[in-house]
Amino acid sequence: xxxxxxxxxxxxxxxxxxxxxxxxxxxxxxxxxxxxxxxxxxxxxxxxxxxxxxxxxxxxxxxxxxxxxxxxxxxxxxxxxxxxxxxxxxxxxxxxxxxxxxxxxxxxxxxxxxxxxxxxxxxxxxxxxxxxxxxxxxxxxxxxxxxxxxxxxxxxxxxxxxxxxxxxxxxxxxxxxxxxxxxxxxxxxxxxxxxxxxxxxxxxxxxxxxxxxxxxxxxxxxxxxxxxxxxxxxxxxxxxxxxxxxxxxxxxxxxxxxxxxxxxxxxxxx
Amino acid sequence: xxxxxxxxxxxxxxxxxxxxxxxxxxxxxxxxxxxxxxxxxxxxxxxxxxxxxxxxxxxxxxxxxxxxxxxxxxxxxxxxxxxxxxxxxxxxxxxxxxxxxxxxxxxxxxxxxxxxxxxxxxxxxxxxxxxxxxxxxxxxxxxxxxxxxxxxxxxxxxxxxxxxxxxxxxxxxxxxxxxxxxxxxxxxxxxxxxxxxxxxxxxxxxxxxxxxxxxxxxxxxxxxxxxxxxxxxxxxxxxxxxxxxxxxxxxxxxxxxxxxxxxxxxxxxxxxxxxxxxxxxxxxxxxxxx
Numbered sequence: 001x002x003x004x005x006x007x008x009x010x011x012x013x014x015x016x017x018x019x020x021x022x023x024x025x026x027x028x029x030x031x032x033x034x035x036x037x038x039x040x041x042x043x044x045x046x047x048x049x050x051x052x053x054x055x056x057x058x059x060x061x062x063x064x065x066x067x068x069x070x071x072x073x074x075x076x077x078x079x080x081x082x083x084x085x086x087x088x089x090x091x092x093x094x095x096x097x098x099x100x101x102x103x104x105x106x107x108x109x110x111x112x113x114x115x116x117x118x119x120x121x122x123x124x125x126x127x128x129x130x131x132x133x134x135x136x137x138x139x140x141x142x143x144x145x146x147x148x149x150x151x152x153x154x155x156x157x158x159x160x161x162x163x164x165x166x167x168x169x170x171x172x173x174x175x176x177x178x179x180x181x182x183x184x185x186x187x188x189x190x191x192x193x194x195x196x197x198x199x200x201x202x203x204x205x206x207x208x209x210x211x212x213x214x215x216x217x218x219x220x221x222x223x224x225x226x227x228x229x230x231x232x233x234x235x236x237x238x239x240x241x242x243x244x245x246x247x248x249x250x251x252x253x254x255x256x257x258x259x260x261x262x263x264x265x266x267x268x269x270x
Numbered sequence: 271x272x273x274x275x276x277x278x279x280x281x282x283x284x285x286x287x288x289x290x291x292x293x294x295x296x297x298x299x300x301x302x303x304x305x306x307x308x309x310x311x312x313x314x315x316x317x318x319x320x321x322x323x324x325x326x327x328x329x330x331x332x333x334x335x336x337x338x339x340x341x342x343x344x345x346x347x348x349x350x351x352x353x354x355x356x357x358x359x360x361x362x363x364x365x366x367x368x369x370x371x372x373x374x375x376x377x378x379x380x381x382x383x384x385x386x387x388x389x390x391x392x393x394x395x396x397x398x399x400x401x402x403x404x405x406x407x408x409x410x411x412x413x414x415x416x417x418x419x420x421x422x423x424x425x426x427x428x429x430x431x432x433x434x435x436x437x438x439x440x441x442x443x444x445x446x447x448x449x450x451x452x453x454x455x456x457x458x459x460x461x462x463x464x465x466x467x468x469x470x471x472x473x474x475x476x477x478x479x480x481x482x483x484x485x486x487x488x489x490x491x492x493x494x495x496x497x498x499x500x501x502x503x504x505x506x507x508x509x510x511x512x513x514x515x516x517x518x519x520x521x522x523x524x525x526x527x528x529x530x531x532x533x534x535x536x537x538x539x540x541x542x543x544x545x546x547x548x549x550x551x552x553x554x555x556x557x558x559x560x
Binding site: 169171172179 | 315357358359377379382383385389391392402405406409434435436437450451454482528
């Protein structure tokens with residue numbers, strides 16, 4: 001009885017109720033955004049508007065582009081190429097990563113090339129890609145594939161080698177076959193690393209998409225960036241920056257949601 | 271169970287038996303005790319950069335069916351290495367190991383291991399963790415689930431069968447670890463300081479539970495611990511190890527009546543003597559144990 005009373009007295013009073021905390025989580029960034037936008041608007045009073053436009057200018061440019069259908073067309077092409085490229089690049093990276101992480105022979109054969117390729121700024125390949133497949137959607141998809149492939153591959157391979165020895169020993173102790181061990185213990189244990197690779201690869205994929213379109217196309221968000229840049233249309237450019245950022249943010253949110261929904265243990269068990 | 275084993279076999283005889291492996295079996299059989307697990311001249315060396323560690327030197331031991339044997343000794347005496355060799359998690363450099371007369375190499379489906387760091391797979395629910403070994407044995411799904419639930423019931427955890435393992439307390443996790451090992455119906459259960467990471471109260475609860483499970487199931491248990499009281503409470507025999515090189519120094523019969531409860535054991539005159547003897551042999555307090 002007294003123990004209960006003591007514990008209750010010792011418990012720290014909960015000063016900030018949950019609801020308040022949630023409000024802070026929304027209000028603080030909102031205030032920050034307001035300050036930044038305000039500063040931007042004020043800077044426009046002293047600096048040439050052509051260079052920095054204004055929040056209002058950017059928003060109205062965005063609205064115009066949406067209304068005219070410019071952005072929708074470009075975005076649908078870009079996004080389609082991006083996700084096709086990511087699907088191939090990420091899946092290929094995971095598969096080859098498993099192979100390399102699993103088999104020392106494959107590792108010694110491929111690792112030098114993989115590491116060299118990963119260290120190379122891959123846009124040097126763009127002229128070659130154009131040579132091989134022309135200025136086409138294929139070239140851009142291929143570039144997204146290339147740029148998203150290596151981080152997933154390396155993360156997956158590293159993950160396979162770093163799966164907790166304790167988990168593996170549990171599998172061995174229970175008499176799992178090599179194949180069962182891979183499927184039931186090692187691969188699930190690699191999932192956190194694969195997710196890290198996917199996050200990295202999909203972020204690079206967005207860069208690949210934009211760079212590919214700036215270099216190799218007359219369509220898509222990247223091409224529009226070139227187009228408005230040449231025309232000094234800063235408001236439109238900023239709107240496109242916002243759109244590109246949005247694609248990246250959506251990717252992160254999708255990956256995070258998948259992880260939270262189906263792989264809750266990754267955060268909870270560590 | 272312990273009672274019909276009668277008086278402790280002559281320690282001298284056993285020391286002699288240790289020297290020659292084939293003799294061990296003869297001695298055990300003469301005493302009417304079937305040896306289920308036999309170690310003969312087991313040696314293991316870990317080569318190191320600065321010095322080579324002899325983890326085990328000529329270890330010979332026979333574990334009898336339904337026996338509870340504890341391997342006790344200070345850190346570095348090779349007791350865990352011996353247990354890992356038993357289940358094929360390490361390989362011995364020398365000597366042979368036989369289960370029911372058949373020489374083993376690289377573990378056996380007839381044994382299961384309980385780890386100190388339990389390592390339940392976090393992506394599997396509790397019951398799926400218990401089923402893992404049954405999947406390795408190709409049991410059909412329904413049968414797996416049934417047997418896993420049976421095991422969970424035995425350790426009193428049916429209500430968390432579908433929970434994620436990381437939501438469980440340490441004591442509950444180790445109960446799942448025990449259920450996971452027992453689910454494969456091992457002839458020999460190997461336990462490596464299974465309660466080492468638990469708090470005192472939980473540890474004592476689990477000690478009682480494992481003693482009850484052992485009595486009920488009749489499984490042979492080889493148990494590694496550095497806790498002398500734990501060993502006395504649980505064991506039929508205690509095997510003492512010393513480090514540098516890791517070697518077996520003495521086998522002690524724990525001739526205390528069963529069932530034992532924590533209180534009785536500690537107050538029991540014979541237990542106190544055993545404890546004093548073990549502690550002096552381990553050299554605790556003299557610095558020899560370090």
